[in-house]
Amino acid sequence: MPLTKSRGIVVFNPIRMAEKKLEFSYEEFTHSSQLNTTDAALLTQAREITAQAYAPYSNFHVGAVALLENGELVVGTNQENASYPVGICAERVLLGSAATIHPNVPIVAMAISYNSKEVKSDHPISPCGMCRQALLEYETRTEKPIKIILSGQKGKVFIINTAFNLLPFAFTKKELK
Numbered sequence: 001m002p003l004t005k006s007r008g009i010v011v012f013n014p015i016r017m018a019e020k021k022l023e024f025s026y027e028e029f030t031h032s033s034q035l036n037t038t039d040a041a042l043l044t045q046a047r048e049i050t051a052q053a054y055a056p057y058s059n060f061h062v063g064a065v066a067l068l069e070n071g072e073l074v075v076g077t078n079q080e081n082a083s084y085p086v087g088i089c090a091e092r093v094l095l096g097s098a099a100t101i102h103p104n105v106p107i108v109a110m111a112i113s114y115n116s117k118e119v120k121s122d123h124p125i126s127p128c129g130m131c132r133q134a135l136l137e138y139e140t141r142t143e144k145p146i147k148i149i150l151s152g153q154k155g156k157v158f159i160i161n162t163a164f165n166l167l168p169f170a171f172t173k174k175e176l177k
């Protein structure tokens with residue numbers, strides 16, 4: 001119960017706060033063989049494309065593959081830099097290419113995988129905050145949710161039906177004039 005202090009006397013604050021809750025559902029598979037054919041193929045390619053990453057500083061090789069609504073595939077890998085902040089994540093490399101090569105074509109699904117030289121690559125990782133913001137912008141501008149498929153080189157797979165779910169309280173263009 002919220003309290004306020006008035007002339008040294010503690011009184012109950014009549015203005016009550018409302019407790020709100022945000023939640024979302026996602027799918028978890030124990031193995032990629034349980035995915036539908038399209039999702040499984042995207043994930044296989046995301047796992048393979050990690051080989052194209054340039055990640056000599058983190059040794060954390062990320063690969064992303066997207067299926068566009070026009071049937072085309074677009075890929076991305078993380079590209080690091082000796083000046084660390086200059087490096088760019090696989091997801092944003094992909095989004096930039098997709099928007100440039102296939103303007104205004106929605107992305108139906110994106111698989112993201114990784115291969116680390118330092119740690120086991122046996123569980124899903126999820127996009128960083130900056131990539132979540134970029135994914136959400138892409139969804140908004142193409143007015144289509146992106147199905148996100150997450151997995152390491154093996155093991156569990158998570159499927160999240162829209163990037164919107166990854167970024168609660170997102171800052172969006174609605175706030176700008």
Ligand code: THU
Nearest residue numbers: 058060062078089090126127128
């Ligand atoms: N990275 C990605 O490319 N995508 C992610 O979802 C997580 C992190 C990259 C950035 C950096 O090159 C390396 O992984 C380690 O953070």
